[in-house]
Amino acid sequence: MPTEVIMPKVDMDMSHGKIAVWHAAEGEKVEKSAPLFDIETDKAAMEVESPAAGYLHHTAPAGSDVAIGHAVAWIYAEGEAVEDPPGGKTPEASPAGDAPAPNGHASALAAPDAAQAEPSAPPANGVRATPAARRLAGLKGIDIAAVDGTGPRGRVQKRDVEAAEAHRAKAPEPEAPHHSASTRRAPLPARNVDAAAQPIVLVHGFAADAAGWAPLERRLGKGASVSRIELPGHGRTAAAKIAGFADLLAYVRERFDALELADAHLVGHSLGGALAIALADQRPDAVAALTLIAPAGLGAEIDGAVLAGIARASRAESLAPWLKRLVANDDLISWNYVQAAALARSDPALREAQQQMVDALFPDGVQSFDVRDALRRLDCKTRIIWGRRDAIIPWRHALEAPGRVSLNLFEDVGHLPHVEAPEAIAALMMT
Amino acid sequence: MPDSVDGNAPFAIRQYSADELKAALRKMYLIRKFEEGAEESYTRGLIHGTMHLSIGQEASAVGACMPLTDHDKITSTHRGHGHCVAKGADVEKMFAEFFGKETGYCRGRGGSMHIADVAKGNLGANGIVGGDIPIAVGSALAAKRLGSGAVTVCFFGDGANNEGAFHEALNMAAVWKLPVVFVCENNKYGMSTSTARSTAVKSIAERAASYSMPGLSVDGNDFSAVAEAVDTAVARARAGEGPSLVESVTYRWRGHSKSDRNRYRTKEEIAEWMDKDPIKRMAEMLLAHKILSADAVAELEAEADREIAAAIEAAKAGPDPEAGDLTRDVYTELAA
Amino acid sequence: MNMMAPTAEVEGELRELSYAEAIREALDIALGEDERVILMGEDIGVYGGAFQVTGDLVHKYGEERVIDTPISELGGAGVSVGAAMCGLKPIFEFQFSDFAALAMEQIVNQAAKVRFMLGGAVSVPLVMRFPAGSGTGAAAQHSQSLEAWLGHVPGLKVVQPSTPADAKGLLLAALDDPDPVMIFEHKLLYKMKGEVPAGRYTTPIGVAAVRREGTDLTIVATSIMVHKALAAAEELAKDGIDVEVVDLRTVRPMDRDTVLASVRKTGRLLCVYEGVKTLGVGAEVSAMVAESDAFDYLDAPIVRLGGAECPIPYNPELEKAAVPQVPDILRAARQLVKAEV
The missing domain is CATH 3.40.50.970 (Thiamin diphosphate (ThDP)-binding fold, Pyr/PP domains)
Known part of the structure; x- marks a missing residue:
């Protein structure tokens, strides 16, 4: 019999609690007393520990409002068969529904009863989805806007709704969703919590990782509330097969949504910059400012040899020449740095995932995605920072930005301004 | 043929009984009054669309149908009201069709240009110039193949003689020796273009030579001349000797259609042809040969007037088609 | 069978x-x-x-x-x-x-x-x-x-x-x-x-034939394209793509029921016909589906493969290129099933 994980009462007059973040993913192994999820009440945020060791299943989605005492997940012992939740009641069957999820991202909160009463609800506007996906979502009471699309340009396919349904109602197939179940679902937690400061979310570029932001973060000061989203197959985040830009965006969006931020300052570098633009376009209410550092997605050109070379490199010797191409002054790339970078890339699965990502996103050394339209649509405060000696993506792509975007070009800087000139970047971000 | 008729009398007088001749004149009046009634109805807004009047061509229509029985077929043209009446149609059903009524010959689907009376052998008027000529040949092919003995008279105008269909169809009719009579009503104008400007041969009857069939041009306003020429051709067809071409030279008093402003011909020309009124000439012939008295002629005309007036009133009262039946008769409804 | x-x-x-x-x-x-x-x-x-x-x-x-x-x-x-x-x-x-x-x-x-x-x-x-x-x-x-x-x-x-x-x-x-x-x-x-x-029999007008049953994709084809679609379907089966091939047989009146039932089942429609693509038979099939309840079952845009927008050329290679061939069907089918269109 699996162990029930309930929404605990942690406050006197609390009737419901909202799941802010899961610290373990559906299907992931958890240890007893390890942080399992964060709850958020009117007054406080609190971490809930795992009541048992085992495998986490039937999780209520992050953002759900759950009545106290009701199950939010079940923990199954090793080898225990995962079936329907005991008692037949799925965790999300008891949402209060009185607190709309932020940003209109209702996830699975749409009350199933209401949806069943109107199986052919009109299609959600502004969502790219096939008729079959809309129909199935309507029948299942799933908010199509909350389903990650894996079709062309992020179109929601029927299979995506099926995946969302499987995720919601049953134990998900570990391989069925396009990101692996062992992936951490929450972003790396915010380091310096200060609710007063504008929350900053960092999205790194291809072949980098969350640790790469360290020089910039140091300059942002202790008061900054910084979260980092790590791309799949990078850093400590497990590899996942990425079908294309939309797929990757859906992954990042899910993590961003889990932060439940309003007025975030989104910072993206290179590929992360393109993702930040697209994310800001889709979550206009959650993003107040955008800093784009040598962003991808504004033109076709990119140095494909560098991307492929880094993705392939299994040793420091083969990695070093490519890393030096990233910066204007290659003294920055010390041998120690290269060795540390190579160590971080020692997992063959990571390298394979990155090679696959190069193929999916930059086929034939071309940027296959284009976020120029999204950038033109944005109306949040936006700044583009670029090094004039960027050898990876031509800085002239910055000229694609509309006039209201601030543009800061650095003379003797390459593709890594946040590493090469972190002080200046931090200063710009604070203005 | 009445015994008292002398050998020099016109063909019609020699060929037809007094009753037949009286009926022929009555039909000519009926055509004239029908078209005048249609014109009048048109001006009162009872008729949708346009129509093509054959006033002045009555001898051609009635004369050509004289040798035919209900078993024989005709195909007709957009200027076909006369052919239709001549072949025995009911004028009330014709008016009903003009008024778009469910009680019309085509149940309101065809209008003036497509009136047919299949029971009387009228396969229908055709809106396409020359469109009916191959169909008439097909009708004749069927008659020959089925051994029905029916002859098909194919009416068309001078305009059709320059259509490919005319030449293709006449050729086939001749090659296959089919029982068909081509009656070209040459009223001198294809809409506005005169035969002098459109047709290489002087007489359309000359076209017959190309297809090795008899070709004869007659005064189309002379009932007897038309009847004689077509009678000869029908006899030839019935005997299995093949087709003939009869050119019936006539004139339409009215314009091509209701929108014609008569810019291509003179008032004098029209007046000249009105003097050759075929009905007047037919009446005079019957008077001269003492077939009818003047009073009897007047009574025939008055009778036609009354019949047309009654037909218009009755037709107006007919039911309109149901919109729900819009697509009926596109295909044959098959019993499930 | x-x-x-x-x-x-x-x-x-x-x-x-x-x-x-x-x-x-x-x-x-x-x-x-x-x-x-x-x-x-x-x-x-x-x-x-x-x-x-x-x-x-x-x-x-x-x-x-x-x-x-x-x-x-x-x-x-x-x-x-x-x-x-x-x-x-x-x-x-x-x-x-x-x-x-x-x-x-x-x-x-x-x-x-x-x-x-x-x-x-x-x-x-x-x-x-x-x-x-x-x-x-x-x-x-x-x-x-x-x-x-x-x-x-x-x-x-x-x-x-x-x-x-x-x-x-x-x-x-x-x-x-x-x-x-x-x-x-x-x-x-x-x-x-x-x-x-042998002997007398009739094939009903207005009734399409399902020539191959499948679950992943409906190909509605006419005339010789039925055979090309079937050849493509065999090839696609090797990739695990299960194609249903509907032989339209009658262009007018079109067999709405058979086509819609197939699309409801597979969620994807590829029309293959030799006539010029624009304003062709496939346009009518596509519109028929788009106007019907089967639309709600579509999991991809409808795709048409028809004749090229040119008269049929003489040169044999050009002539082949002017009408859909098996590789064209394979390509379109794969794109449809992989949701690349």
Whole structure:
């Protein structure tokens, strides 16, 4: 019999609690007393520990409002068969529904009863989805806007709704969703919590990782509330097969949504910059400012040899020449740095995932995605920072930005301004 | 043929009984009054669309149908009201069709240009110039193949003689020796273009030579001349000797259609042809040969007037088609 | 079950016949059973027809019933219309479907409309046969697929048999039909062999055939494209893509039920037809699905593969490129199933 994980009462007059973040993913192994999820009440945020060791299943989605005492997940012992939740009641069957999820991202909160009463609800506007996906979502009471699309340009396919349904109602197939179940679902937690400061979310570029932001973060000061989203197959985040830009965006969006931020300052570098633009376009209410550092997605050109070379490199010797191409002054790339970078890339699965990502996103050394339209649509405060000696993506792509975007070009800087000139970047971000 | 008729009398007088001749004149009046009634109805807004009047061509229509029985077929043209009446149609059903009524010959689907009376052998008027000529040949092919003995008279105008269909169809009719009579009503104008400007041969009857069939041009306003020429051709067809071409030279008093402003011909020309009124000439012939008295002629005309007036009133009262039946008769409804 | 075989209710002994032989057998049955049936066309008598479809029927039934017409498509077509109106059951052969252009007046303005114009007073029980399609090196004026032209005309029925059995069954069904039926026969199919039941049977007009059942993708194809679609389906099956192939068989009236049921099942639609893609049969199939409840089952945009936007060229490679081929179907099917479109 699996162990029930309930929404605990942690406050006197609390009737419901909202799941802010899961610290373990559906299907992931958890240890007893390890942080399992964060709850958020009117007054406080609190971490809930795992009541048992085992495998986490039937999780209520992050953002759900759950009545106290009701199950939010079940923990199954090793080898225990995962079936329907005991008692037949799925965790999300008891949402209060009185607190709309932020940003209109209702996830699975749409009350199933209401949806069943109107199986052919009109299609959600502004969502790219096939008729079959809309129909199935309507029948299942799933908010199509909350389903990650894996079709062309992020179109929601029927299979995506099926995946969302499987995720919601049953134990998900570990391989069925396009990101692996062992992936951490929450972003790396915010380091310096200060609710007063504008929350900053960092999205790194291809072949980098969350640790790469360290020089910039140091300059942002202790008061900054910084979260980092790590791309799949990078850093400590497990590899996942990425079908294309939309797929990757859906992954990042899910993590961003889990932060439940309003007025975030989104910072993206290179590929992360393109993702930040697209994310800001889709979550206009959650993003107040955008800093784009040598962003991808504004033109076709990119140095494909560098991307492929880094993705392939299994040793420091083969990695070093490519890393030096990233910066204007290659003294920055010390041998120690290269060795540390190579160590971080020692997992063959990571390298394979990155090679696959190069193929999916930059086929034939071309940027296959284009976020120029999204950038033109944005109306949040936006700044583009670029090094004039960027050898990876031509800085002239910055000229694609509309006039209201601030543009800061650095003379003797390459593709890594946040590493090469972190002080200046931090200063710009604070203005 | 009445015994008292002398050998020099016109063909019609020699060929037809007094009753037949009286009926022929009555039909000519009926055509004239029908078209005048249609014109009048048109001006009162009872008729949708346009129509093509054959006033002045009555001898051609009635004369050509004289040798035919209900078993024989005709195909007709957009200027076909006369052919239709001549072949025995009911004028009330014709008016009903003009008024778009469910009680019309085509149940309101065809209008003036497509009136047919299949029971009387009228396969229908055709809106396409020359469109009916191959169909008439097909009708004749069927008659020959089925051994029905029916002859098909194919009416068309001078305009059709320059259509490919005319030449293709006449050729086939001749090659296959089919029982068909081509009656070209040459009223001198294809809409506005005169035969002098459109047709290489002087007489359309000359076209017959190309297809090795008899070709004869007659005064189309002379009932007897038309009847004689077509009678000869029908006899030839019935005997299995093949087709003939009869050119019936006539004139339409009215314009091509209701929108014609008569810019291509003179008032004098029209007046000249009105003097050759075929009905007047037919009446005079019957008077001269003492077939009818003047009073009897007047009574025939008055009778036609009354019949047309009654037909218009009755037709107006007919039911309109149901919109729900819009697509009926596109295909044959098959019993499930 | 052999999905290309005739429908189950047909009881005649099965023989291997070519498509042309099957048509000839149908003509033979028709001529033999009803004196009112006549054949008309250019060089269909002692010559046996440009594609040897009528063969030696003239020797069996005589020149009075197997009638060589002059090269007069308009007139000949019109004669067949008039004959049909007056008690015969003509079967008119166009030497090439392209020559329909010469006879459009009689087909469109007369045959199709007479019944309606006359308020139902007459019927036109006429069958017209149109050898159609490319692949013979006959270039632009002898290779077209014009079924959509005639399919656009109320009053006509338009069929495109893809198998010998259907070629026979649809011809006899057309003969039994009181209205004009236009049969588009693909020239490249004339020599194709298939099982054909002996004796008289009809293949219903307006009923499509599911030639291969599948779950991932519906290919609605016509005429020779049915065979290309089936070849593609076998190839796709190796990749685990399970294709349903619907042989439309009748262009007008279209079998809505079969097409929609298939699309509801598979959620994906690929239309493959040889006629020019724009405003073609596939456009109608697509619109029919898009306008129906089956739309809600679509998990990808509808894709059409049709003839190129040019006349059929002479050069053999260009000629192939001008109409859908198996690799085109494979590519489109894979893109559809992988949600790349």
